[in-house]
Amino acid sequence: MQVVYPRCAGLDVHKLTVVACVMVTGSNGVVDKQTQTFGTTTEDVLKLGDWLRTFQVSHAAMESTGVYWKPIYNLLEGLFELLVVNAQHIKAVPGRKTDVMDSEWIADLLRHGLLRGSFIPPRPQRELRELVRHRTNVVQRRAQSVNELQKVLESANIKLAGVASDVTGVSATEMLQGLLAGQADPEALAELARGKLKSKREALRKALRGDLREHHRLMLGQLLGDIGWCEEQVLEVSAEIARRLKDQQEVIDRLDEIPGVNERIAQIIVAEVGTNLEKFPTSKHLSSWAGLCPGNNQSGGKRRRGRIRPGNRSLKQALMEAANAAVRKKETYLQTLYGRLVGRRGRKRTLVAVGRTILESVYYMLKNGQHYRELGADYFERRNPEALARKLARRIQRLGFDISLPTVPNAA
Numbered sequence: 508m509q510v511v512y513p514r515c516a517g518l519d520v521h522k523l524t525v526v527a528c529v530m531v532t533g534s535n536g537v538v539d540k541q542t543q544t545f546g547t548t549t550e551d552v553l554k555l556g557d558w559l560r561t562f563q564v565s566h567a568a569m570e571s572t573g574v575y576w577k578p579i580y581n582l583l584e585g586l587f588e589l590l591v592v593n594a595q596h597i598k599a600v601p602g603r604k605t606d607v608m609d610s611e612w613i614a615d616l617l618r619h620g621l622l623r624g625s626f627i628p629p630r631p632q633r634e635l636r637e638l639v640r641h642r643t644n645v646v647q648r649r650a651q652s653v654n655e656l657q658k659v660l661e662s663a664n665i666k667l668a669g670v671a672s673d674v675t676g677v678s679a680t681e682m683l684q685g686l687l688a689g690q691a692d693p694e695a696l697a698e699l700a701r702g703k704l705k706s707k708r709e710a711l712r713k714a715l716r717g718d719l720r721e722h723h724r725l726m727l728g729q730l731l732g733d734i735g736w737c738e739e740q741v742l743e744v745s746a747e748i749a750r751r752l753k754d755q756q757e758v759i760d761r762l763d764e765i766p767g768v769n770e771r772i773a774q775i776i777v778a779e780v781g782t783n784l785e786k787f788p789t790s791k792h793l794s795s796w797a798g799l800c801p802g803n804n805q806s807g808g809k810r811r812r813g814r815i816r817p818g819n820r821s822l823k824q825a826l827m828e829a830a831n832a833a834v835r836k837k838e839t840y841l842q843t844l845y846g847r848l849v850g851r852r853g854r855k856r857t858l859v860a861v862g863r864t865i866l867e868s869v870y871y872m873l874k875n876g877q878h879y880r881e882l883g884a885d886y887f888e889r890r891n892p893e894a895l896a897r898k899l900a901r902r903i904q905r906l907g908f909d910i911s912l913p914t915v916p917n918a919a
Contacts, residue, residue, distance in 0.1 A: 511620030517613030518569035528610035568617040570594045590624035639778040649737035656730045665717035764879035767833025779822040790870040799863040826862035840882035
């Protein structure tokens, strides 16, 4: 095979060690291999970079192993062309599995140009990604604490969640604080209601009469503290995300026009995908990278079930949340698309299809600088009105009525 990169290296990355194999192809075709193991501390990784530069390495490749590749990439990305490749694409030959052989196998594949690097955004976008994903984790921790709070209230036979739609709202929080302070009178606690809850004082009085014991108070106090801490963290990290996305606010406002997409989801999309889509020639490439395309599984002329690939999990999760919200917005194209597919595809697959449609809209909006254009709930009917008329005529005929459709001349 043709040698594409005569001076290249393969890195087998682990938590504590990095095994590097350098392959230098001479003018006579002879390959000189050098292998060495380094640590993963900053000092050791910098030594690795100096060692690779002594061989004038132009390209290096490593597997996307968990999160261990990230510090290596951050420290070496400016020294030479560094590729992060899918581990499934470079499985070594069975029976030859050692760290040294892994690094040699990666270097050999790279030397012949058989590896394709994954999409690694610039450092500012990578930092923004980490902030956005951290905020998502904090929001999930808050949701877990709220669920545990409701379980504790049920254990104490306090039915506050049955009256107040949000047990972490202002009124509900003051009532819970009153319970923790030792206030056991339901009448006094119900008087803390504000806004619309004032009209439910009688229901609150009954709901707040329970059997709150000492261990319940301990758990409630800790859970309320966790919820308050998470809310403070979300506000702090959201402010930092907004500061970093200040220049892209116009893009976020345009993405907010898509049904189901709010400002937070728009920020996630911008952080994960970016605003420069040169890496994705078409919307199909972007959908495949996000993991919203069915896999190819065909053999013997038969097409088998192909599951979607993992892709970008953070982006996929945000798009599924947007799809769930979009299909509930009436008189929209996305709701109509959901209704056409859910009967034969099922809810989960149909939500994936809706999420992919949202992502394709994002692609063209970012690439062409366009606003969202709503196709309307009657898009499919307008696309082929004759087919719809024939379908409705058949239904009327099945009911026992006679009907004939006039011939409509084609438009010039």
